[in-house]
Amino acid sequence: MSGRSMLAILILALAVVLLANSAYYVDQREKALVFKFGEIISSDEKPGLHWKTPFINNVEFFDARIQTMDANPELYLTNEKKNLMVDSFVKWRISNVAKYKVTVSGNAAQARRRLAQRVNDSLRREFGRRSVRQVISGDRAEIMDVVRKAVNVEAGQIGVEVVDVRLKRVDLVPAVSERVYVRMEAERSRIAKQLRARGAETAEKIQADADRQRTIILANARREAQKVKGQGDADAANIYAEAYNRDPEFYSFYRSINAYKSSFSGGGSMLVVDPSSEFFRYFKQAKPDAKPAQ
Numbered sequence: 001m002s003g004r005s006m007l008a009i010l011i012l013a014l015a016v017v018l019l020a021n022s023a024y025y026v027d028q029r030e031k032a033l034v035f036k037f038g039e040i041i042s043s044d045e046k047p048g049l050h051w052k053t054p055f056i057n058n059v060e061f062f063d064a065r066i067q068t069m070d071a072n073p074e075l076y077l078t079n080e081k082k083n084l085m086v087d088s089f090v091k092w093r094i095s096n097v098a099k100y101k102v103t104v105s106g107n108a109a110q111a112r113r114r115l116a117q118r119v120n121d122s123l124r125r126e127f128g129r130r131s132v133r134q135v136i137s138g139d140r141a142e143i144m145d146v147v148r149k150a151v152n153v154e155a156g157q158i159g160v161e162v163v164d165v166r167l168k169r170v171d172l173v174p175a176v177s178e179r180v181y182v183r184m185e186a187e188r189s190r191i192a193k194q195l196r197a198r199g200a201e202t203a204e205k206i207q208a209d210a211d212r213q214r215t216i217i218l219a220n221a222r223r224e225a226q227k228v229k230g231q232g233d234a235d236a237a238n239i240y241a242e243a244y245n246r247d248p249e250f251y252s253f254y255r256s257i258n259a260y261k262s263s264f265s266g267g268g269s270m271l272v273v274d275p276s277s278e279f280f281r282y283f284k285q286a287k288p289d290a291k292p293a294q
Helices: 003-022 097-104 108-127 132-138 140-158 174-246 248-263 278-285
Strands: 023-026 030-036 039-042 048-051 057-063 067-070 074-077 083-094 160-172
Touching (some): 023 030, 030 097, 057 097, 067 108, 074 108, 108 140, 108 160
Antiparallel strands (some): 030 039, 067 083, 083 160
């Protein structure tokens, strides 16, 4: 191989090295800082291919995605001097990469420690202003919003932005929880007794109303029955009177026959009556049959 060929190969290799050290690529999920002898000269690098001076500039990349800081559960004191066990997490991301590099040396662990301290202080302050009932029932969303805004002001000093602060769990400590459960059970028992008493009262009203309606219905039925019975008795009396008026003698005879039948129907009956009384009227008028022909 000649000297010219060797020189060409060296020049080509040097060109490749220079080209490789002159270009860098910024991913959409990253932020980049460009340094010149350790001094930041550019921090606003858009995603894509960029150029730098070889051996003079160097580039450092940082994760620009939203990151999660899951804090350990902490005890917080309410304005009622009661402890609450709170488990929270924070969503954050780098907003100013140059400030992030200067303040925390671009160290995510150090940034999380500083954020955790600020979130802890803000939560402690907000819980100290509220009662247990307010924290558990109605003010959780407000607490998260207030803490996010307060932490964001201080987080901007280290070049990060707090996207969201969330309370995963807010629990009473076991001793307080037991007392709360006892009070809740007593309250529910009291409400259950009230409901049972109201139910019994309503049942008695329904029963009384049913009895009243039953009495009214029976009274109306008896009244209608008496009307029907009276009408029947009246019709029977009219029929008897009409029959009597058609043939008084036959009617009198018929009634006497029925009276005889009722009086003498039992064996061994004894009747003490005056022979001349009206009762034996048709007996006196009876005539024996004529003797049959010989």
